[in-house]
Amino acid sequence: MAAKEKEFGNTLQTGGYRLTNQRQAVLEVISQNREKHLSTEEIFGEVKKKYPQIGLATVYRAVQLFEEIGLVQRISLDDGRMRYQMADPEEKHGHHHLICEICGEVFDFQEDMLELLEENVFLEKGFTVTNHSVKVFGICKNCSNQKKQ
């Protein structure tokens, strides 16, 4: 925890950015909801609990900054709002998402098979891959079980 905050501070400092209470609070919320894929508005709501005077624009500016310096990963579920999740520095391209079409739950998954896909795309189309975003829609295990009952 202390190590994490130190790392956060360093990452901001390296870029010449300031470590403000607001930014700390925003990152804390994202960090404490690692599995949640929060929208900006949801982050705003959570941060306000601990930091009631914060403005929505500050949250928008904070998450954008965090994405630029690689602290968080931006996720779009194509529903007209952006979501954010902690980025894992170990991952080359960020991870991917399984989205249940019944309950809307979002599950993470890691899939290295996509490396092969990238190779194919380069050979066939001359396209050099720098990143990819994969969303897989379907029915999650829980919802499948409920259907059977």
Added chain:
Amino acid sequence: MAAKEKEFGNTLQTGGYRLTNQRQAVLEVISQNREKHLSTEEIFGEVKKKYPQIGLATVYRAVQLFEEIGLVQRISLDDGRMRYQMADPEEKHGHHHLICEICGEVFDFQEDMLELLEENVFLEKGFTVTNHSVKVFGICKNCSNQKKQ
């Protein structure tokens, strides 16, 4: 062409929807720009050339209907607006997109390797895949060549 319009009419009729001039005009624009990935505003602009009195809301309602009945595929490039493209009824899950990070051009690609990925996801997570959306970012062949010059 005539066959396509007939098919369009039938698809709408099957659902109990009306074949209006506005809807025909919207679908014509999408159909005549198969490789373009037009945004709703762009579709609106094109349609107005032939049908100047059309309203933007009508275009929004038309593309939403077309997506529901499977005539078009909705594409999100996470830039805050939706795009639409003709759907190929032959494709199981729609095709995927290569997005150049330099010129912004969007190229289509078909990749069957994802079938394997779906199998893995089911085995590992019990998640039954019904659809997926893959976006691959990178540098296209043209932009790579320009860089070298």
Added chain:
DNA sequence: CTGGCTGCAAAAGTTTTGCAGATAC
């Protein structure tokens, strides 16, 4: 100190909605 950051409020951009009139079937 001072340049970067915040909060507020206004603006911008996309998409949705309500409603009276028009139209496909």
Added chain:
DNA sequence: GTATCTGCAAAACTTTTGCAGCCAG
């Protein structure tokens, strides 16, 4: 004829921006 569709305008939402004051370094 009538249920559906359209066009307009207003509203709803998310995100961005301008600016005066504040604060981290």
